[in-house]
Amino acid sequence: MTEPTPHGDRQVDATSTAEERELEAALRPKNLDEFVGQPRVRQQLSLVLQASQLRQAPAEHVLLSGPPGLGKTTLAMIIAQEMNAPLRISSGPAIQHAGDLAAILSSLTEGEVLFLDEIHRISRTAEEMLYMAMEDFRVDIIVGKGAGATAIPLELPPFTLVGATTRAGLLQGPLRDRFGFTGHLEFYDVDELVLVLRRSAMMLDLRLSPDAFVEIASRSRGTPRIANRLLRRVRDWALVHQIHTIDVAAAQAALDMYEVDERGLDRLDRAVLEALCLKFGGGPVGLSTLAIAVGEEVETVETVAEPYLVREGLLGRTPRGRVATAAAWEHLGLRAPDDAQQGQRMSTRNVSDQSGANPDQDNPETPLW
Template sequence: MAREKIIGPGGPSDDDRKRDAALRPKLLREVIGQKKVAERLQIAVDASRKLKEPLGHILFDGPPGLGKTTFATVLPNELSTTIQMTSGPALSKPADMLPFLTNLEEGSILFIDEIHRMPRVVEEFIYPAMEDFRIDIVLGEGVNARTISMTLKRFTLIGATTRGGMLSGPMRDRFKMREHLDYYTIGELAQIVGINAKKLNTPVSDGACNEIARRSRGTPRVANSLLHWARIYSAARSDGTISEPLAHEALDVKEVDADGLDKNDRRYLEVLIDVFSGGPTGVEAIGATMNISTDTLTDEIEPYLLREQFLVRSPRGRMATPKAFALLQKPFPKPRPDEKGPSLFD
């Protein structure tokens, strides 16, 4: 039987990407949240203008949906330059990089999303491009092979990754700036919801902005998705205005609860508690019971449960916390006298 693949609140669809692009800020001063990161980038932009030099290469890392692509698209607007965009999985061989590198303008930006998924052979090919603004092209094979060195325009490479640890050391060291993006506060998300609702010409109350923000997992992409749902729900069931009661009703229909958990998050906890007595158990066993791939569990479901302390990963497997038992209104089991090894009571 085929395993189910879930696109949860943290996993963007094509519609999510288009919607995010339309709602993104255009300049650094319009960015909400990530204040320290924006401040350091503004300093780098001001220096680039005064020194008449390209920005140094920049690496953004952090969980999905926190604004890595937003920062990458804001910077060329600040510098009045162009940007080319690609992704690590699309670059399977060095030749795939040539159209991007040879079409670069002086001071322009090349953005590579999911840069950790770029093959090592492509990484090594762009090392001289990043350091010396040149590339070496090998023509021919065997004894007739010769290398041509091509000079490039000075440019800025911006990489984005959700798994910074998967980048090789030499690649990571070639970025002059490395910025980690963290989750947003409810206040920041409420402000983002309010601004984006105006862009969508949708009246929304402050209470509705806070309600949407509270269920958005600290992530602007999720907030935009929930705002979109509340907007179409209001258009279908009301007068198009998103009030706090209507936002509450819309999100309940979408099965996103007050803690930001969706039906798959709750199903995970139900399986762990009802089937495996709260654990510890392996993720493979949970995936087999839910008929969902382990990659989906570890990449899309577990991170939020871990962050919100509904789940812990122990050497013996996944374990539900007292908070998870309370959420499902289940009594938390006392440790058995003969229980060995680490537990939540240690």
């Protein structure tokens, strides 16, 4: 499956655009004390870094996993800052050959931090080279071809690899086992996002009421990147309307204009729910049929809209297709079908993994309403 890409101008897409990266860099915390949220990962990582400083040795290799926008890149930069070491940044898709990785590794200095984003997308040949580099701090450079090929060992200075992935399950076991510390980042709650927004507002010289911070945080899908993006959209709205102190009414008006509702759903999310409830009676309906109904590609519905709807309990996956939950009907302000019928539909969710049917495709034996 290909990687999800930002869809159109969605304000609630957790992937960053090229224009946002420079703004994000200015808002990033510089050390662990400034980093908001992820208390367990922050505490464990602090212990790892302090121990390495006491040993006067580079920190162990670190793997950070979790959905996009939660702070993996920020933590990698903080690790380099805390270790007072230079940082080298690359990504899995950029390393498609073993020679690409060898060129990066051979230029590292002692104690340097190498950050590989989306490390699960590194090529297999480069991954096998990475095993030896992580464990023994050396790589074998193959010179020549065929029977005359020879391997020249190249010693590497001790370094710290920080890998980031949104799909930890795609990492090969041997690679995952070579990381000394693995941290999984969770979604933020509203109170944590309010702290993120307060810090960002101070750096952007914005004045917001306490209720306005809560309003923006509650629509941010538990993701700091989305929260900061929505804050900038509210800032733009207030600037145009010449509002100097943003209250909750102004925040609501700005976010409503950008079609982000009180649960963080945008136009695409609501289109999926409305099609499911109004056109197909709540389902079940196949994914491809649902995608046609909203005028989007199947992959867009599956990778962009569906994960958050499932996480919020608004949509369910069954052996026969997608179904709308009672919460989805309530969110749209619609009357749900008969409770018994709805309960029968939703009861199939628990057996979806045991069925031979594929919920991602239309079932020819399922009526399409």
